Amino acid sequence: MALQWPTVTALPWRCDRHRACRSATAPRRAIRARAVCPHPTVLRTQHDQSARPRRQRGSAVVEMAIVAPVAFLLLIGVIEFSLVFFVTLTMQYAVREGARYAITGRSDTNSTQLASVMNVIRNNSAGYLDSVCPTFSVNGTASSSGNAGTLLGGVGDIVVLRLDCTWKLATPIVAAVFPNGEYKFAVAATMTNQ
Incomplete structure (x- = not known):
């Protein structure tokens, strides 16, 4: 062999x-x-x-010290953009579920129909409803307790639920892209009463 x-x-x-x-x-x-x-x-x-010559022995540490902050900032920026899109989709889902509940005409015991719809939205928002500081409107009218009885309409009426939200950004570089460091978005759902 x-x-x-x-x-x-x-x-x-x-x-x-x-x-x-x-x-x-x-x-x-x-x-x-x-x-x-x-x-x-x-x-x-x-x-x-x-x-290897002595002058090259610490070059890897210096290169890492230069590149690491930029790499970590990009990584945190990607994570924050992902969180922004997740919150937007979560709030869209919550409003759609609230609209589906609103068209049935039902309400929880000891509360108005509008308060019941807001509870459904809060339960489906994965805890982000308070973080986005929403302004809730129905058919273009801001909701209040005074007009809660007639706001959602009757049978056959079109109901448009809308939340105008503001998300405060944490990363300074990403926050510099948006005015006042806040991402403003609106989510809505349109359905016909049953």
Whole structure:
């Protein structure tokens, strides 16, 4: 059975550890015999690491110190944009569920129909309703307790529920993109009363 020698890339051209390998008589091609170099399978880069000049030893730390803040800021910005989109979709879902409840004409015991709709929206908002400071309107009219009885209309009327929300951004770079550091959005749902 013939010996299989490693490829040329796995063998060093010269081993810097041994005097015999550093000599001018050592072959410049891949060393094949162990008599010349006792480390024929060690890569050249492993021998050269100890011979690296002193001025390059801390370069990785300096490069990391320069790149890390920018990388972390981008990562936090991506996370914050993801949270903004998640809150927008969550509030859209909550308003749609509130509209589905509103068109039935039902209400919880000891509360008006409008208060029941707001409770449904609050329950489906995953706790973000208070964080977005919403302004609630029905059919273009801001809701209040005085007009709660007639605001949602009767059978066959179209009901438009709308929440105008404001989300306060935490990352300074992302907040600089939006006026006053706030992301303002509106979610709405339109349905016909049953």
